[in-house]
Amino acid sequence: MKKEKKAQNKAVALSYNKEEIAPRVIAKGENIVAEKIIEKAIEEDIIIYQDENLVESLMGLELNEMIPEELYDAVAEIIFYIYNLDTERGKMYGKQYR
Numbered sequence: 001m002k003k004e005k006k007a008q009n010k011a012v013a014l015s016y017n018k019e020e021i022a023p024r025v026i027a028k029g030e031n032i033v034a035e036k037i038i039e040k041a042i043e044e045d046i047i048i049y050q051d052e053n054l055v056e057s058l059m060g061l062e063l064n065e066m067i068p069e070e071l072y073d074a075v076a077e078i079i080f081y082i083y084n085l086d087t088e089r090g091k092m093y094g095k096q097y098r
Contacts, residue, residue: 009034012058013041014067014081022066023075028059047082054078 004013013027027037041048063069067075070076 010052010055010056011035011037013037014058015074021065022072023079024064024066025058025061026064028061028063030059037064047077047085049081051078054097 010030011028012025014023016023017022029037040046048064056069057071057074058067087097
C-alpha cells in the first residue's frame, strides 16, 4: 500500500521599496509559521499570490535578503498583478494609486 505524503504549507512574504534594487524576503516559513504569515497578510489586507515553484525558490533565501536577479521576471509579474488589483480596489473605493 502506497503511503500518501502530506503537502507542506509554505509561505514567503516580500517587501519592495522603490529606493532599493529588488524586493526583500521579510518572512518565510512552513506549516504553522506559514499559516501565521498568511493570517497576518489577511489581517493587513495584503494580497496573497500563490506560486509553489516561486515559493520553493524563495525559501532558499535568507531573511532580509534581496531576491536574486534570476527571479526578477517572476516577481515583477506578481508586482504588476498586485498593482493592477490595487488599482481596481482603488476605483471601487474612490482611492487613486500611483
